[in-house]
Amino acid sequence: MLTKKDIQHIADLARLDLTEEELDKYGEQLTRILGYIDQLQEVNTDGVEPAAAATGENVWREDEVSEWDEGEVKEAVGEAPETEEGQVKVKRVL
Amino acid sequence: MKLNELTIKEAGEKLQSKEITSVELTRDCLARIKAVDDKIRACLTVCEEEAIAAAEEADRRIARGESGAFLGIPYLAKDNIMTRGVKTTAASKILADYTAPFDATVIEKLKKAGAVLLGKTNLDEFAHGASTENSAFGPTHNPWDLDRVPGGSSGGSAAAVAADMCLFALGTDTGGSIRHPAAFCGVAGLKPSYGRVSRFGLIAMTSSTDVPGPLAKTAEDAELVLKVIAGRDKKDPTTVDPKKAPARSVLSLSGLKIGLPKEYFIDGLEKDVKDIIEGAKKRFAELGARLVEVELPHTKYAVPVYYIITPSEISSNLARFDGIRYGLSVSEATGLREIYAQSRGRGFGPEAKRRIMLGTYALSAGYFDAYYLKAQKVRAKIREELDRVLDTVDCLLTPATPHAAFKIGAQSDDPLKMYLEDIFMAGPSLAGLPALVIPAGLADNLPVGLQLVGRRFDEKTILDIGRIYEEAEGRTIKKELDL
Structure with a gap:
């Protein structure tokens, strides 16, 4: 059973403001869902390699900066609530 | 017959022979949307001006002698697929x-092919759901019965195709989101193999299973759409080379071996659905296919695995919605952390929050091995088991859903019950296999679908089988919508 304190801790990790009502509701619902999911413990997975992705292959590429349409760049930056000189502005971190 | 009722194939022929124009076809679709969509609510945005302009351009291209299956064909796209200049x-x-x-x-590929974007369709918020009730803008109604859900999460796209608002629509499928509403609305829905179609420009949900695909009026149309949108894309490194596709065509069902996984024919299957699927099985046998029972004992673990993997990837993918770069931002928040938490708390709906919480928990220190790692191991077993069985048969035949469309509101307070909607669809998604849903019949005037699951990268076989079945049955279900 997840306590209200557990739920508050998860919400903090997820950077999610929840109301009192939501904290209660998610506590109850998550406990029920996890109870259902617990049946996975009965599967024998000794020696099984975990699946990474559906195709199971890694694809590599060089990490290079490439040209991008200038109009699209402006539109992308323009979606931010606050900008200054073409850059996204944020509140102080420290 | 109104032009909006045509299939892609039929309309394409009429456009090429100049019997009709794309502007006429597009206007009929727009008129249909205007006439019925205040009842169905399939569309979130209709871009009439842009659509007419694109149709005029397609007509000019046809007049210049250009040809192409999609030149001038109007369509709708699910609203989690990025469209430049349209919300x-x-x-x-x-x-x-x-x-x-x-x-x-x-979208770029369809634009190049000359298809005409009519607008964007409703979905469960961020594609989280199986009813389209989780949309922040209200539910979509099933055109067969307006009191019922269209399924989800691509419910707007499925309802729009069923109600002939467009010739086809794009959806996305993560654990059933194309196939489930296709079954509830009585249309064809194809989930391509993972990696067959680029995910670039989808709003990411579960990056290891997300795949865009068509909702169409026939399996044949779904194949046409797949041909245009498939292919390797350097912006999505998980896409594969087309040469991985077996090219052979199935011309008849005789000699084909179709597997019936016994775990999919369970007690929870409603009698109406069971009877219709039994009828379809008989029909496949009459058409020459050999039906054999197969076993997939890990089937029952697909939904529990899915509801660890999916929320885990969601909690990470939705971290980008932080109130800083785009989207809702709570301006009165005082610090950076407050902006994050308040923007997210106010901006996300209940199901998105539930999944973020579940995923954050499953990935958190002390629980990772018990949940996420365990789920990935069981997933490997599910995939191995499906691959092994598909080595012995040409495809699997299963029911699409345990029941037909349910009433709006009937299960919205029960998240676990909603998760079980994907019981027949989560397995193929976790394994990255292609799967096609087509209508198999009507139960009390509500569509019931069947699902064909193919080998990895072999969409061709299930599409051919679907087409042969549809041709034999004559579009399978007769549509009489009271709109």
Whole structure:
């Protein structure tokens, strides 16, 4: 059973403001869902390699900066609530 | 017959022979949307002006002698697929006013082919759901019965195709989101193999299973759409080379071996659905296919695995909605952390929050091995088991859903019950296999679908089988919508 304190801790990790009502509701619902999911413990997975992705292959590429349409760049930056000189502005971190 | 009722194939022939124009076809679709969509609510955005302009351009291209199956064909796209200059909301308050600065690869490919974008369709917020009730902008109604859900999460796209608002629509499928509403609305829905179609420009949900695909009026049309949108894309490194596709065509069902996984024919299957699927099995046998029972004992673990993997990837993918770069931002928040938490708390709906919480928990220190790692191991077993069985048969035949469309509101307070909607669809998604849903019949005037699951990268076989079945049955179900 997840306590209200557990739920508050998860919400903090997820950077999610929840109301009192939501904290209660998610506590109850998550406990029920996890109870259902617990049946996975009965599967024998000794020696099984975990699946990474559906195709199971890694694809590599060089990490290079490439040209991008200038109009699209402006539109992308323009979606931010606050900008200054073409850059996204944020509140102080420290 | 109104032009909007045509299939892609039929309309394409009429456009090429200049019997009709794309502007006429597009106007009929727009008129249909205007006439019925205040009842169905399939569309979140209709871009009439842009659509007419695109149709005029297609007509000019045809007049210049250009040809192509999609030149002048009007379609709708699910609103979690980026469209430059046309709003993309993911049916979330957090993106209510967002306009993408670029087109998704699938949109770009359709644009090049001359298809006409009519607008964007409703979905469960961020594609989280199986009823389209989780949309922040209200539910979509099933055209067969307006009191019922269209399924989900691509419910707007399925309802729009069923009601002939467009010739086809794009959806996305993560654990059933194309196939489930296709079954509830009585249309064809194809989930391509993972990696067959580029995910670039989709609003990411579960990156290891997400795949865009068509909702169409026939399996044949679904194949046409797949041909245009598939292919390797350097912007999505998980896409594969087309040469991985077996090219052979199935011309008849005789000699084909179709597997019936006994775990899919369970007690929870409603009698009406069971009877219709039994009828379809008989029909496949009459057409020459050999039906054999197969065993997939890990089937029952697919939904529990899915509801660890999916929320885990969601909690990470939705971390980008932070109130800083785009989307809803709570301006009165005092610090950076407050902006994050308040924007997300206010912007996300209940199901998105539930999944973020579940995923954050499953990935958190002390629980990772018990949940995420365990789920990935069971997933490997599910995939191995499906691959092994598909080595012995040409495809699997299963029911699409345990029941037909349910009433709006009937299960919205029970998240676990809603998760079980994907019981027949989560397995193929976790394994990255292609799967096609087509209508198999009507139960009390509600569509019931069957699902064909193919080998990895072999969409061709299930599409051919679907087409042969549809041709034999004559479009399978007769549509009499009271709109």
